[in-house]
Amino acid sequence: MTLTPKGLATRQRIVEGGAALLRSEDAGEVTLDDVRAATRTSKSQLFHYFPGGKEELLLEVARYEADRVLADQQPYLGRLDSWGAWEGWRQAVIARYRAQGASCPLSSLMRHGDVPGGAEVISALLRRWQEELRRGIVTMQQKGEVSPDVNGELTAAALIAGVQGGVAVLRSTGDTTHLAAVLGLLIAQLRDSRSYSSPSWHPRATAAADATSRSNTGRSSSSVASSQ
Amino acid sequence: MTLTPKGLATRQRIVEGGAALLRSEDAGEVTLDDVRAATRTSKSQLFHYFPGGKEELLLEVARYEADRVLADQQPYLGRLDSWGAWEGWRQAVIARYRAQGASCPLSSLMRHGDVPGGAEVISALLRRWQEELRRGIVTMQQKGEVSPDVNGELTAAALIAGVQGGVAVLRSTGDTTHLAAVLGLLIAQLRDSRSYSSPSWHPRATAAADATSRSNTGRSSSSVASSQ
DNA sequence: AACTTTTTGGACCCACAAGTCCATAAAGCT
């Protein structure tokens, strides 16, 4: 069951066509017949290249899209070593998802619990993504642009949540305000951290239970980023 | 076509049963037969009380759940007038969604674009939610606990995005870290804002295009909240 | 060229889920 060049091309065409469909339609709504029509293939081809049927096809599309997600954030994401790069990244994210508008194929799969391995693809993506952000924060700390007191891991996690939520809101309201706001605020917080001060309370990455007691007397200011 | 008390009760039973199902299963996966079984009703009853069929039923469930979302955040959400209340709110949100775990019925509907009016229910919920948060911020500003320079509208939007994203991540990884982190950070930013300082750049709610130029020289510190 | 393997077309099957229909039971009303 080896793949000839021709077969490989066909397979790729199917994946890309499927991805395109999932960008405009929900995962549960796309039918194999849609894919067939969009890729000018026959039923037997779909099952030939994806013996596991729809599930396997969707999983492959998910992998394909997961790579695109990170790729679309380059070159910024890989080089978060200046405030300009951070702003560029923020804009790239906003632009990407504004353009996409409808429903991103991944969140389609995200909740498609019935696809075994789908959750794994998603969480792997989130891990890679978060790690890139964390490295960006560390880089900024090394350059003295971000306070060493900042917990990079936690802030990266917050940024990930912010992106996901911003995109979720965007998808259901068509408005980029929330996405822009949360990223702007979190980045502003990073930027302002360097200006120094007295954190009476230190961030912990591996915090055990809950930080209910957080009496804080540090003085500081917070700036707020904006963009519609 | 008036509803007798008995009929009303049945109708309610269907809505609640449907909501329960949607809490554990995806909207697209739940069948009318599932609802029928779970609510001990017959096919004809479903169509009797919801002539619009599945669509109308889902919409009704969405409305029902939307109310619950806000209700589950009380009494904190309606009374964000102290840092304790904010922390209580944060904990309530985390607890609620951790307990729910699986998929929230709303996000199920959120992307179910084929349900006319569904998007409206969602965005109405988000608006109400965001407004409550905004009022909380204003209250804190009036009490001098939050800097008047903070843009409440924008910060509330960011919190909404944070919650949505945190929950999204939670749903696909089972981890509350992101949710806790983003809320913790945003609230910490609010708390630290009061400590005063010199915002050279002022937040704007109705900002026109993009804030690419945000040279900021304000001095401040940032604290980071944590919680597993 | 003869033969094997891969690729492709599309008819067919099957399960399942939404929605329809009619008959019957149970209220509600006078």
Next chain:
DNA sequence: AGCTTTATGGACTTGTGGGTCCAAAAAGTT
């Protein structure tokens, strides 16, 4: 009680979508 309206049960229809199958075309191999 007698009549009307509402509530309920469940069989039946219908459309659709995933998956199977077989046969033929196109490569690849010697």
